[in-house]
Amino acid sequence: MLNIYPVILSFVAEVAPLTARIGHHDADLARQLRRASSAVALNTAEGMHARGRSRMHCYSIALREMRESYSALEVSVLLRYLPPLDAALEDRIQHILATLYRLSFPRQAAR
Numbered sequence: 001m002l003n004i005y006p007v008i009l010s011f012v013a014e015v016a017p018l019t020a021r022i023g024h025h026d027a028d029l030a031r032q033l034r035r036a037s038s039a040v041a042l043n044t045a046e047g048m049h050a051r052g053r054s055r056m057h058c059y060s061i062a063l064r065e066m067r068e069s070y071s072a073l074e075v076s077v078l079l080r081y082l083p084p085l086d087a088a089l090e091d092r093i094q095h096i097l098a099t100l101y102r103l104s105f106p107r108q109a110a111r
Helices: 004-023 027-048 052-078 087-104 106-110
Strands: none
Touching (some): 004 027, 004 052, 052 087
16 A cells, blocks of 8 residues: 555545535535545555556546645635645645655656
8 A cells, every 4th residue: 555545545534524614605616625535535546556557547637636626725715715724734735746746757756
């Protein structure tokens, strides 16, 4: 198992109550965040058991979904549905994004 997978699961758990708060203001944005954050975990898990290009493809989708999740949180803060994200959540998000980037583009990340 990838070391980042439990971090992703904790991110999904941490975002769940935020999604509910967003849903009070914007049900569509909350639904999009819920789907995207779930997709990060699901695609990462799929990639762990794939091979070759399929593996990188799964991680690439997970990376895009993570970026979408983060963007939904950023928009929610800007629209004042949420207070600013705490530093620990921001750090976790950046760690996940960086790791998924390295998994998606191993040749570029090695440079």
